[in-house]
Amino acid sequence: MEKSVISIRQLVKKFPAGKGEFTALKGIDLEFNTGEFAGLIGPSGSGKTTLLNIIGSLDVPSTGEAVVLGSSIGELSAREAARLRKHSLGFIFQSYNLLAVHTVFENVEFPLLLLDYSASERKKMVQEALEWVGLTDKTDSRPPKLSGGECQRVAIARAMVKKPSLVLADEPTANLDADNSHHILKTMETLNRELNTTFLFATHDEKVIGYLRRKIFLKDGRVDKEEWVKQTP
């Protein structure tokens, strides 16, 4: 059964620029269902991050509508938006955005602290998430001591630990070499299959594009074309 996770209609996003306005998204219509492994592809400035931020409830549409997991982003209060992110969304950033002074364990544990899990539940869940990304031997290290690939795996574990419905990944491989890129992409692909989590990327990295099962090409704030990759059973 496929269920709508994201539903975008006539989405326009304008930013104030100098005296006037700059339109970063010029009317987007998109639909995403549960379990998709999709990517927004396009050159720099095409609006990938802008769209991802709106879907992630970090920003709001100027006009049009973005319904994420049943909530219309433009209509949520700050508190409701925070609640949506806390319970249902996972973020993976290009620059990892780990908490540098916290250990790997504490970084991954963070989203669970906000969700009021007990200490023993948290421990179990963090352990499991670190197993998914293959980092169980680094639980007590701190991010500055880790390689880029390891950092991004911690970030994936942090995004996945609460088993969110939707994971948004903005250029997750931009700072990684080919080996590490493939490693984390395989990890995410596996999690997508096993947990049926919806993944939405923003990227212009060929390596990432190779893994996507749905490719949405953005150009100048518009959807240029879409491609589906036939799923191999």
Place this chain on the structure above:
Amino acid sequence: MKTAIKLAYRNLTGAGLRTWLNVIVLSFSFVVILFMKGVMSGWDLQAKTDLTQWEIAGGKYWHQQYDPYDPFTLSDSHAPIPPELADEIAAGDMVPLLMTQGSIYPQGRLQSVLIKGIPAEQSLLKLPTHQLDTVTEAFPAIIGAMMARNLKLEIGQYVTIRWRDVNGTFDAHDILITDIFSSNVPSAEAGQIYLPLETLQEMLSMPGETTILTFRDEERERTSVEGFSLKTKETLTASIDEMLKTKEVGQGILYFILLLLAMLAIFDTQVLSIFKRQKEIGTYIALGYTRGQVVGLFTVEGAMHSVLAALVGALYGTPLLWWMAKNGWTMPVDTSEFGVPIAQTLYPVFSPGLIVSTTLLVVLITTIVSYWPSRKIAKMNPTEALRGKIQ
């Protein structure tokens, strides 16, 4: 809240040196403020103890005309000792004191003095009155150290005094300084000399009369005595409370400066970290914090400095202040010149109430100072914070 405390603790301990520098500065303020407050309450205690031992004991009866601030009342403020008090006096639990205005001529200079007559055999007040029990041609007299220094008088020295007798005519006689005492109580020393009671009664032709009566027992029910008014211990120590209150205003300015220095360190850290930690703030928001919660987290982080400072301060402050309370704090300048009842060595007193209230005050102020710059977070755009682009 629990989560914020846990995260704040992780952030603080993770930040290392910067945190500890702030904590040490703050702990220093803590200890110094506590020390000064301890000195103040030690002073209070010492001043009251000295005043009690040297001057007021358990309270007094004043002759109705007597007004310590008006020396002209002295010539009228004397009356025979009320017979109903004779027993208490005989038991050594009450001491009569006769007073008159006079002048003293040390090295040919003239200075007016208060002449007090006190029984040589009394032991109620700490005054070394037994030194008045000396048979000499001159009148034996004892004086305070402040007075002795001012007039350059020494034990064994003779000096002339002059006074008016009942008829208003001047009379003069030599006195012999038999002892000089040091009491820390200006009101028991400044501008006064003590003679044997009987001598003064004779000098003034007022046998059996007194101006005030000092008693030992402050608890006893006291009925009114004809011609005298009762002054309880509380009334008599009120002036000390008053004096300490004014001193406290001056101290308050010093606390304020100390606190300000410590708070500046916290404020600076907060402003800097809000700027430097934009990405982190963005990350908190992406992970489901509201901006208000991030403000809360930063405020708790700032406030936690003061909690850590209290712990660190306790670590070195406890032995230090304990040592001070035990061995006292000797002031580097001659305190008898101050004109206030203060001992050369003060023993600070640190009550639990003092420690708790000081700690709470510092924690409260730190929290406010931490909250102030953190409010800026509430205005941040999360997407810009995530990019670290806010100036």
